[in-house]
Amino acid sequence: MGQLYSTFFLVFRLENFYIMSDFVLPVFIKSKDVPRSGDRRPTVLEVCLAAERTSGSGSVLGAQEIHGLWRIYPATKAARTQLLIEGVTLRQTSLSLFDNNPFILKDSSGEEKPSTKLWIDDIPISSADSEIELALKKMGCELRSEIKQERARDADNKLTRFLTGRRFVFITTPPTPLIKTVKINIFSARLFHKEQKMEKKTPICSNCLEEGHHKSACKKDVVCQTCRKPGHKKGDKNCSLSATKDADQIVQASTSQETQQPFMKKPVSTALKTHNRGRPTDRGQSTLDATFSRSRSETPKRRHSSDKSDDRLPEKLAKRLTELADENRVSEAGDVSEES
Numbered sequence: 639m640g641q642l643y644s645t646f647f648l649v650f651r652l653e654n655f656y657i658m659s660d661f662v663l664p665v666f667i668k669s670k671d672v673p674r675s676g677d678r679r680p681t682v683l684e685v686c687l688a689a690e691r692t693s694g695s696g697s698v699l700g701a702q703e704i705h706g707l708w709r710i711y712p713a714t715k716a717a718r719t720q721l722l723i724e725g726v727t728l729r730q731t732s733l734s735l736f737d738n739n740p741f742i743l744k745d746s747s748g749e750e751k752p753s754t755k756l757w758i759d760d761i762p763i764s765s766a767d768s769e770i771e772l773a774l775k776k777m778g779c780e781l782r783s784e785i786k787q788e789r790a791r792d793a794d795n796k797l798t799r800f801l802t803g804r805r806f807v808f809i810t811t812p813p814t815p816l817i818k819t820v821k822i823n824i825f826s827a828r829l830f831h832k833e834q835k836m837e838k839k840t841p842i843c844s845n846c847l848e849e850g851h852h853k854s855a856c857k858k859d860v861v862c863q864t865c866r867k868p869g870h871k872k873g874d875k876n877c878s879l880s881a882t883k884d885a886d887q888i889v890q891a892s893t894s895q896e897t898q899q900p901f902m903k904k905p906v907s908t909a910l911k912t913h914n915r916g917r918p919t920d921r922g923q924s925t926l927d928a929t930f931s932r933s934r935s936e937t938p939k940r941r942h943s944s945d946k947s948d949d950r951l952p953e954k955l956a957k958r959l960t961e962l963a964d965e966n967r968v969s970e971a972g973d974v975s976e977e978s
Contacts, residue, residue, distance in 0.1 A: 666736040667708040688728040693717035752811045759828040773822045780810035
């Protein structure tokens, strides 16, 4: 029994090796070209049976869908050729097959163009894919697939029928990373692809302030970050633009001004008192001084910016002060006339 099992396993391995050694390249169908029955996508069995209706029974090894592309694996090169010539009929729809992966583009030299997955976010679900496609093409993007809506996943990480609003599309990898925000209709959409993270900024040395290396690998003289001159660091007293030096100069200047400043004259109020010291004060003058002093004491020292009241004295008080000033002038005129 054991010998029979070993023989069977050896034959299976030989047959498997034979199949892999004579492996035939697949043919391709875009998933968007395959018709759907409601929300039901075509199964592997449906695709394989549709292909065998063209190339004959037993002529297809299998099929699989990867990233929006169906791959059909013929068993022989003859079956592959027949599929490419006649195509397949799936769900009463005739479909043409591709000889090569349609999502892999090549440039004029025959080199393959790499692709990347672009995510589009912050766009309402109600917005049409055509608006997003137009905006991306204006940016110079070369789309390699149709725009897809992301679906939410449940607690078991399985896809549900609910949309998240995020969309994705495969594009040819741009020579420089795309900007992260773009205007689509009236909305500001956020764009993300992996090459945006890979973008590296040119390093700047904090020692010599030149680009292309870091301080740990720098062999040049230190350069001041303030005046951009070599030979000293930022904050050094030898710096022509040093903040410390400027501060010292300001302190010295203010000190010299204080020592050289002449004595201030007496305040106006003191001078008035000295001037009027030898003259007799009359009733009107004393009343005027008392009223003015009282008005100053009643006036608040600080006023808020929100206080919109008039800064002038009340109308009655101003009128009273004018009357007292007139009486004072009349009294002084009488004194002068009596002396003369």
